[in-house]
Amino acid sequence: MSSIQGKVIVITGASSGIGEATARLLAERGAHIVVGARRTGRLGKLVADISAKGGSARLRAVDVTSRKDTQALVDFTKAEFGRVDVLVNNAGVMPLSPLSALKVEEWDQMINVNIRGVLHGIAAVLPDMKARGGGQIINVASIGAHVVAPTGAVYCATKFAVWAISDGLRQENTDLRVTVISPGVVESELAHTISDAGTAKAMEDYRRISITPDAIARAIAFAIEQPGDVDVSEIIVRPTASPN
Numbered sequence: 756m757s758s759i760q761g762k763v764i765v766i767t768g769a770s771s772g773i774g775e776a777t778a779r780l781l782a783e784r785g786a787h788i789v790v791g792a793r794r795t796g797r798l799g800k801l802v803a804d805i806s807a808k809g810g811s812a813r814l815r816a817v818d819v820t821s822r823k824d825t826q827a828l829v830d831f832t833k834a835e836f837g838r839v840d841v842l843v844n845n846a847g848v849m850p851l852s853p854l855s856a857l858k859v860e861e862w863d864q865m866i867n868v869n870i871r872g873v874l875h876g877i878a879a880v881l882p883d884m885k886a887r888g889g890g891q892i893i894n895v896a897s898i899g900a901h902v903v904a905p906t907g908a909v910y911c912a913t914k915f916a917v918w919a920i921s922d923g924l925r926q927e928n929t930d931l932r933v934t935v936i937s938p939g940v941v942e943s944e945l946a947h948t949i950s951d952a953g954t955a956k957a958m959e960d961y962r963r964i965s966i967t968p969d970a971i972a973r974a975i976a977f978a979i980e981q982p983g984d985v986d987v988s989e990i991i992v993r994p995t996a997s998p999n
């Protein structure tokens with residue numbers, strides 16, 4: 756039996772892309788899934804699909820920039836399933852642009868969703884996981900946590916931060932499993948948040964080699980299904996065709 760079977764797993768940003776694919780795969784493998792995002796219509800369809808296949812899933816609206824909302828997602832999960840075994844901090848935005856475009860509100864949005872959102876998730880589950888002496892926090896960073904490219908200064912900074920927060924969390928908590936998943940370019944709606952026309956055009960070319968989100972879902976499943984004394988600290992998954 757897979758060690759995913761029966762686990763209670765919360766996934767943020769599950770209304771599309773990597774989060775949605777991860778919810779589908781982990782539900783197929785027997786986990787109880789709670790999905791959160793702002794677009795509840797999309798989450799409703801996902802939960803209906805999972806349920807129709809005999810899986811176990813619930814949804815809750817969440818804006819991860821709100822600590823209260825993120826705590827409510829975790830409290831809802833505890834009310835439904837009794838505990839959280841795994842939190843997948845996946846919600847993210849990527850409105851890329853050159854710094855000279857001064858899209859300061861978009862910088863703030865990336866900081867709020869990609870960094871504060873991850874911290875809110877950690878704050879919501881850490882006390883219970885510490886009290887139980889176990890649990891797993893999986894943070895979705897990016898290849899942008901390792902390399903910086905023009906137009907990606909702020910986005911990459913947020914993902915460097917996710918990497919640093921994850922490694923600090925891991926070092927401070929030898930009773931918990933902490934995993935960073937760093938995808939390369941993956942088919943999703945992530946580039947839809949780019950408002951800078953030149954960057955959006957360049958991204959169309961860059962994203963032609965995208966792999967499908969289920970490749971990242973499989974990496975997340977691998978990290979979860981290892982025995983309790985094995986912490987998969989980081990997995991980088993990129994297209995074979997990726998030069999960087």
Ligand SMILES: NC(=O)c1ccc[n+]([C@@H]2O[C@H](COP(=O)([O-])OP(=O)(O)OC[C@H]3O[C@@H](n4cnc5c(N)ncnc54)[C@H](OP(=O)(O)O)[C@@H]3O)[C@@H](O)[C@H]2O)c1
Pocket residue numbers: 767768769770771772773774791792793794795817818819820845846847848849868895896897898899937938939940941942943944945946968
């Ligand atoms: N696709 C790639 O090439 C790639 C590469 C490296 C890393 N990543 C990372 O992978 C993660 C998932 O992205 P994706 O590629 O699957 O993109 P996506 O299809 O755009 O999914 C992003 C998810 O984040 C959610 N989200 C955004 N803002 C939110 C907020 N304030 N509160 C709650 N949820 C919010 C969105 O849901 P709502 O809009 O419904 O709230 C959506 O479900 C992100 O952290 C991204 O940085 C992706």
